[in-house]
Amino acid sequence: MKRWRYLLGKIGWAFFTILFVLVLNFFLFRVLPGDPARAGVHDPRLKKEAVEAIRVRYGLDKPVINCFESLNPIKVGSCGVNPLETQFFIYIGNLLKGELGISYHSNRPVADVLLERLWNTVILIGAGQILAVIVGVIFGVFAAWKARTNVDYGALIISLIAWSLPTFWLGIILLFWGSNNGLPIGGMQTPGMSSQPFFVRFGDVLSHMLLPTLTYTIVYMGEYMLIMRSSLLDVLSEDYILTAKAKGLNTFQILKDHALKNAMLPLVTVIAINLGFTMAGAVQIESVFSWPGLGGAIYEAVNRRDFPVLQGAFLLIAVGVIVANLLADLTYSYLDPRVQTE
Amino acid sequence: MPDPTSPSPTSRFMDFWRVFRRNRMGLAGLVMLVVIVFVAVFADAIAPYDVQSSIDVTTSDIYNPPSAQHWLGTDDAGKDVFSNFIFGARVSLTVGFFAAFISIFIGGVIGIVAGFFGGRIENIFMRFTDIMLVIPDLPLMIVIMALTKKPSLINVIFVIGLLGWTTTARIVRSQTLAVKSRKFVLRARAIGAGKGHIIRRHILPLVMPILVVNAVLVVSLAILNESTLSFLGLGDPTALSWGQMLNYAFGRGAMSTGAWWALVTPGFGIVWVVLGLTLFGHGLEQVLNPRLETHHLMRPLPIVKNDATGQPLLHSTGERVALLKPILLRADSLSISYINDGTRPARAVENVSFTLREGELLGLVGESGCGKTTLMLGLLRLLPAAGQIVNGEVWFGDKELTALTEEEMEDVRWKGISIIFQGAMNALNPVRTVGDQIAEAIVKHDATMKGDALTARVIELLDLVGIAADHKEHYPHQYSGGMRQRAMIAMALACNPKVVIADEPTTALDVMIQAQVLELLDSLRKKLGLSIIFVTHDLGVVAEMCDSVLVMYGGVTAEYSDVDTIYNNPRHPYTQELLKAFPDLSHPEKRLTSIPGYPPKLDELPAGCRFAPRCPLVFERCRVEEPKVISVGERHMASCHLLEEDE
Numbered sequence: 001m002k003r004w005r006y007l008l009g010k011i012g013w014a015f016f017t018i019l020f021v022l023v024l025n026f027f028l029f030r031v032l033p034g035d036p037a038r039a040g041v042h043d044p045r046l047k048k049e050a051v052e053a054i055r056v057r058y059g060l061d062k063p064v065i066n067c068f069e070s071l072n073p074i075k076v077g078s079c080g081v082n083p084l085e086t087q088f089f090i091y092i093g094n095l096l097k098g099e100l101g102i103s104y105h106s107n108r109p110v111a112d113v114l115l116e117r118l119w120n121t122v123i124l125i126g127a128g129q130i131l132a133v134i135v136g137v138i139f140g141v142f143a144a145w146k147a148r149t150n151v152d153y154g155a156l157i158i159s160l161i162a163w164s165l166p167t168f169w170l171g172i173i174l175l176f177w178g179s180n181n182g183l184p185i186g187g188m189q190t191p192g193m194s195s196q197p198f199f200v201r202f203g204d205v206l207s208h209m210l211l212p213t214l215t216y217t218i219v220y221m222g223e224y225m226l227i228m229r230s231s232l233l234d235v236l237s238e239d240y241i242l243t244a245k246a247k248g249l250n251t252f253q254i255l256k257d258h259a260l261k262n263a264m265l266p267l268v269t270v271i272a273i274n275l276g277f278t279m280a281g282a283v284q285i286e287s288v289f290s291w292p293g294l295g296g297a298i299y300e301a302v303n304r305r306d307f308p309v310l311q312g313a314f315l316l317i318a319v320g321v322i323v324a325n326l327l328a329d330l331t332y333s334y335l336d337p338r339v340q341t342e
Numbered sequence: 343m344p345d346p347t348s349p350s351p352t353s354r355f356m357d358f359w360r361v362f363r364r365n366r367m368g369l370a371g372l373v374m375l376v377v378i379v380f381v382a383v384f385a386d387a388i389a390p391y392d393v394q395s396s397i398d399v400t401t402s403d404i405y406n407p408p409s410a411q412h413w414l415g416t417d418d419a420g421k422d423v424f425s426n427f428i429f430g431a432r433v434s435l436t437v438g439f440f441a442a443f444i445s446i447f448i449g450g451v452i453g454i455v456a457g458f459f460g461g462r463i464e465n466i467f468m469r470f471t472d473i474m475l476v477i478p479d480l481p482l483m484i485v486i487m488a489l490t491k492k493p494s495l496i497n498v499i500f501v502i503g504l505l506g507w508t509t510t511a512r513i514v515r516s517q518t519l520a521v522k523s524r525k526f527v528l529r530a531r532a533i534g535a536g537k538g539h540i541i542r543r544h545i546l547p548l549v550m551p552i553l554v555v556n557a558v559l560v561v562s563l564a565i566l567n568e569s570t571l572s573f574l575g576l577g578d579p580t581a582l583s584w585g586q587m588l589n590y591a592f593g594r595g596a597m598s599t600g601a602w603w604a605l606v607t608p609g610f611g612i613v614w615v616v617l618g619l620t621l622f623g624h625g626l627e628q629v630l631n632p633r634l635e636t637h638h639l640m641r642p643l644p645i646v647k648n649d650a651t652g653q654p655l656l657h658s659t660g661e662r663v664a665l666l667k668p669i670l671l672r673a674d675s676l677s678i679s680y681i682n683d684g685t686r687p688a689r690a691v692e693n694v695s696f697t698l699r700e701g702e703l704l705g706l707v708g709e710s711g712c713g714k715t716t717l718m719l720g721l722l723r724l725l726p727a728a729g730q731i732v733n734g735e736v737w738f739g740d741k742e743l744t745a746l747t748e749e750e751m752e753d754v755r756w757k758g759i760s761i762i763f764q765g766a767m768n769a770l771n772p773v774r775t776v777g778d779q780i781a782e783a784i785v786k787h788d789a790t791m792k793g794d795a796l797t798a799r800v801i802e803l804l805d806l807v808g809i810a811a812d813h814k815e816h817y818p819h820q821y822s823g824g825m826r827q828r829a830m831i832a833m834a835l836a837c838n839p840k841v842v843i844a845d846e847p848t849t850a851l852d853v854m855i856q857a858q859v860l861e862l863l864d865s866l867r868k869k870l871g872l873s874i875i876f877v878t879h880d881l882g883v884v885a886e887m888c889d890s891v892l893v894m895y896g897g898v899t900a901e902y903s904d905v906d907t908i909y910n911n912p913r914h915p916y917t918q919e920l921l922k923a924f925p926d927l928s929h930p931e932k933r934l935t936s937i938p939g940y941p942p943k944l945d946e947l948p949a950g951c952r953f954a955p956r957c958p959l960v961f962e963r964c965r966v967e968e969p970k971v972i973s974v975g976e977r978h979m980a981s982c983h984l985l986e987e988d989e
């Protein structure tokens with residue numbers, strides 16, 4: 001019963017957060033001055049019919065939202081308008097239908113553009129995140145176990161340096177080195193590969209993935225190492241570790257059976273909270289390596305002033321991070337028996 | 343508690359500096375920061391070229407490699423990279439510090455207001471913070487910067503500043519909550535001090551240290567964010583920050599022309615500042631919020647028997663159990679010290695000897711801090727990392743425990759000697775079931791136990807301590823305090839140990855449960871013929887259950903004999919005083935007196951007898967000479983100069 005209440009609470013909160021993001025996303029793109037479509041409405045060189053066509057095409061002929069006329073560039077409608085015909089609810093309605101608008105650049109539906117890129121980002125982040133966690137945890141365990149020795153100080157310095165590297169710069173340096181050593185200079189596969197057998201294409205993608213994943217791993221392992229170290233230090237000074245030692249267990253058994261699970265619990269939450277930062281890393285890495293993912297889409301959209309794609313990509317990323325956070329909370333409650341009865 | 347604001351700021355700073363100076367990482371970070379700030383401030387004097395003018399630039403100046411004229415080569419506009427780097431420090435640091443200032447101000451105000459006022463305000467503020475915390479901040483910054491028409495330095499500062507406050511708000515709030523319930527704040531509120539006054543005078547000074555550590559992190563994040571935005575082409579194109587330099591170099595052919603100097607130099611600047619800040623922050627954190635980084639798996643100090651204060655070993659005491667019973671465990675002149683860098687070793691246990699015979703229950707008595715637990719952990723070689731056995735021997739059967747290797751010791755633990763710790767709440771692993779933790783001990787010492795036999799044994803053990811079989815699947819937090827302690831006892835019996843050490847097994851339990859646990863221990867001892875060392879400060883329990891008693895004071899043996907002798911004929915003044923502090927049912931009219939003062943600090947031991955400062959019978963010799971443990975009767979030993987004078 002309590003467990004259900006906990007789950008429902010978490011899910012409800014995630015929904016509320018998503019709603020907040022929807023509203024924020026909607027108004028950001030209407031309040032700030034940069035959007036060319038909106039700018040076009042005020043362009044004195046355009047004919048009246050052309051302005052009207054733009055307004056109809058982007059739905060600007062509708063009021064933004066009831067009783068919010070000051071946000072409506074051409075003052076149509078009033079509080080009496082059917083709420084479902086305001087821009088805000090049309091936007092929400094379209095989202096529910098999976099429509100994110102039309103790209104200014106390619107004239108294709110934004111949802112299609114983004115969906116084909118979503119998996120590329122998931123693959124890259126997935127591989128990078130898994131490697132970063134593995135390397136970070138291993139470093140962290142050794143640093144904590146050998147606390148206050150040279151092993152510890154060495155791991156600490158390496159982690160702090162890794163943390164201080166700007167992601168895009170590390171990417172540039174690795175790309176510079178890689179392109180001089182026969183590695184691909186960017187993208188996800190070599191052009192003209194589609195006729196090759198599967199394993200050749202697979203190897204080709206892997207070779208393209210190598211440097212972006214390495215960049216990702218180096219930048220994020222430092223933080224995981226620091227968290228693992230401090231979490232394991234806490235656990236290893238607990239009384240139950242002394243009990244385990246008194247039972248005659250050796251160091252390896254104690255680490256494996258008593259310390260690691262307990263110490264990794266905080267890491268689950270951190271990984272989830274990090275997903276936001278993770279996307280920051282993805283934008284940078286995909287920009288440098290021309291990786292065709294969501295982060296790369298943001299970079300291209302910014303350069304092309306392709307605002308529907310930018311808006312859609314931001315929404316997708318934000319919702320993805322919120323859902324991932326929710327999943328992490330639920331995983332945590334499953335892993336830690338204490339949460340269920342709180 | 344004294345008012346924390348009373349010492350002057352300068353003296354507090356000097357105190358802080360004295361400690362910080364010794365933190366090598368923090369100091370290195372500070373030096374790195376001072377260097378780069380110096381470079382940024384005196385950029386005009388340091389830079390060899392004026393980066394604003396482009397009078398003499400020709401196409402042949404583009405991407406020239408490092409040379410005598412251009413130490414770090416030239417960039418895509420033919421400008422000197424080294425000079426750009428130096429002026430870039432100015433832009434990057436300015437954005438970083440101003441943006442961080444905004445973040446810290448907002449986060450600080452939200453955190454303090456939420457923490458201090460609580461209630462609905464706190465709820466709304468923290469919910470909002472939670473939402474902002476999950477929204478990925480760099481993508482949001484990108485969206486906002488892309489939507490503002492002309493990116494300027496001011497815009498960048500505000501966007502980074504207005505989105506970077508969430509972690510600060512959370513940290514400040516929890517610190518405010520912690521400070522708010524401190525005594526001096528409650529007192530200030532009780533005498534009617536205004537809220538503004540309390541926040542300024544009492545809360546802020548204690549929130550400040552954490553805010554400063556956090557500020558260092560926020561500045562480094564702001565600098566990283568600025569460089570990323572600039573690199574993505576969203577910075578101020580006229581302000582050549584390090585990120586902007588990278589944007590131009592990367593976007594304008596530095597990769598294809600192999601101009602590594604234009605790519606490496608600006609990035610080096612960012613790493614220099616961020617690493618400097620990180621090291622500095624790490625150092626601050628360690629100084630302001632020190633934690634002992636020691637744990638139970640650190641390599642134990644080697645056993646060195648160099649403490650040559652050994653005294654004649656006498657171990658012939660009498661017990662209620664028949665003297666003919668064989669001796670199971672014998673400690674000979676065991677001495678244990680705690681070694682900490684820079685301070686004198688704390689002599690926690692010195693020259694303690696005792697014997698434990700089969701079926702005997704030995705009570706170990708003394709106030710807290712008298713070395714009882716250290717002695718017990720020393721027997722099993724489970725001392726904390728700073729603990730070291732410096733003298734003596736421990737004989738268990740035919741094994742001398744201080745001479746065993748760590749692996750041989752693992753076999754003795756639990757199977758030979760097991761231990762019940764005080765406070766079973768923390769002595770059981772919270773994320774594994776109780777049954778699992780008991781089974782683990784059994785399997786460790788008998789690999790043949792598995793499957794049904796193992797389950798049956800676990801159930802048998804739980805039944806022995808009166809816990810129903812289905813509770814084995816439960817987690818420790820689902821047990822009551824008494825049940826946990828009984829489960830701990832079941833676990834201690836899992837491998838049929840010859841000796842059980844019970845280290846204050848009933849502290850932290852209420853009186854009724856204490857009695858149950860004690861009764862259980864006593865009945866198990868009779869049923870299983872256990873030998874037990876019982877550590878306690880409850881003399882009533884000792885009188886009722888024990889065969890012999892070892893009274894410890896300040897790490898040394900005060901008196902050691904059988905229980906009747908200790909109660910009817912105590913010879914050491916400390917034992918006598920302890921008994922006066924304990925109600926005597928046959929003389930209920932007698933006044934109870936407690937011993938004034940506290941046991942000595944182990945690193946500041948008095949020169950003579952350790953009990954001298956509190957002893958009612960103290961005389962001159964006690965203050966200069968340590969008394970030896972001598973035999974004062976049949977199977978009766980004590981360490982007191984008075985008893986020596988008698989002879």
